[in-house]
Amino acid sequence: MSYFGKNIRKIRNVKKLSQQAFAELFELKRGTLGAYEEERSEPRIETIIKIANHFSITIDDLLTKELTVNKLLKFKDDLALQGSFNKEEFTKIPCITPKTEADYIQYYDKPHFIEDLPKLHLPINPDKKYRGYLISNLEMTNNDKAFCPKDVVIGEHILAEDFTKIENGSLVIVLVHGKIFFRKFYHSSATITLRATNTNIDDLEVSPTEIKEMWSVCYTFFKRLPENNNIEIEQKLNFLEQEFMKLRQNFK
Template sequence: MSFFGRNIKKIRGVKGLSQKAFAELFDLKRATLGAYEEGRSEPRIETIIKIANYFSITIDSLLTSDLTVNELLRFKDDLLLSDELEEKEQMLSIKYVSEKNISSYTGYFDNDAFLNDLPEISLPIESEKLVRAFTVTNLEMTDHDKGLYPKDVVIAEQIAQEDFDNFGNGEIVIAVLEKEIVVRKIYFVADNVILKAAHKNIEERIFPKASIKELWHAKFSFIRRLPEVGDDVENKLLFLERELLKLKNNS
């Protein structure tokens, strides 16, 4: 990613502008802006001038240095953030395959315009790999009251095809196939993969390893419900204490 790409992404973050809002300010397409930010394309000189003038930043600074939050906020001296604090507040922007776009992902997972148009979520996590967020759409990874439920979000790191053979068995993955996305535990057997559900009533599925378009290793999850709080044993003891107290009072 060039200094220009990093800087305009940082400007958006400081100013609270989405890719769409920023692109509209300068008559750009959202996909074009995404290409700038990811270093896949360089802007025209008139675009650079417009952005520099709009935010009162020198063209030299925009193109040749990593702008700091101090340079962008334009606050009073006593409200400026230090570079150290800026570093601590860095968030990882993750493309989110949501309920609305998950059905299209299998057909356009390698289309830059489609990927640039995906919504983004920002999280305080670090990863040297490409990271993506996927929505769970079924009950295949549920086990009684545990596991992943529909609308839960799984954060996953991409596994390169050349690393498939070195990837451990029994890990939870998101497998992108020809016409579907499957969230299951994976097992490699010769040239095939076995995808096992956590739900005991759902049979395992076997696919040729070559049929996997993308493979993502699940690392984190966000659940769309409150977990149960409390110790079941403790609750039973409290119940017994209440019953004993009742018996004592009635005797």
């Protein structure tokens, strides 16, 4: 059994290298590196030698032993951290950005690609599966309201059999027809309609079987403070209350 795929993945994580950066370092294609890590393909001897020499690892260790993090960091195995401490970890949410969107459409079902996506760290339920999406268009904007570029939405994964359980009008992130859409969700007996807030954008009608992924939006983060009519009303009420107090004082 060769540990090559597992070891190079661990090396990347320790050295904080993405698949793309690691592949370019050794003149490989990203897909080729992914195949090595997933043990779907065996590397050429020249590639093994280059990687072993670059990281000062013997070929024998690279191929036949599962490398430890301590070894990769040049630490001795007996220098383990003494004692214990309370460490809080937030849920890490892979986020789709304009730079990664094209690759996501192609590699959305590849675990190692998902691992390389930028992460959002939030104190939310770690047992659920989430996906973040950085908005880059005006499809969900109307008269400079609602969602704008640079806003971030986070969706919870929805299984195909649960598509029809989503309430009409809910916000969703959908991978369908080779594109990613952030829209409002509506469904009938056999059709799902994805509707933009921008009235200049046509509805997209799809069959549930055409959808590769769907995420029901549960958290939103705005780059700017959205307009809030309640705040304006509260400010006006405070002003009126202050004026009323002044009048009372004048009549005393």
